[in-house]
Amino acid sequence: MNQLDIPLEISLRQETTQRLLLDLYDDQDWQGLLAAAEILNQAWNQQAAISRWLAREAADNLGEAWQASRGQRHEHDGSGC
16 A cells, blocks of 8 residues: 655645644634635635545556456456356
8 A cells, every 4th residue: 555645735735724724823813714724614614525535546447457467368268257
């Protein structure tokens, strides 16, 4: 299994967002903080949907590849089942 590596770009983006949120909080900019929270909530839900879709696609592709390999083995051994 591949290890999950977080690219530097993602880490920097996370740090930038964290600083933005802390600045909004320190400035007591509640409207700005709410707007940022709404954007982050939407982005998180989109990413969750994309991750689920990608996992489903990968599983479907693996299943199809496995079925195809089984079919090829049966053709080669003459069993037909």
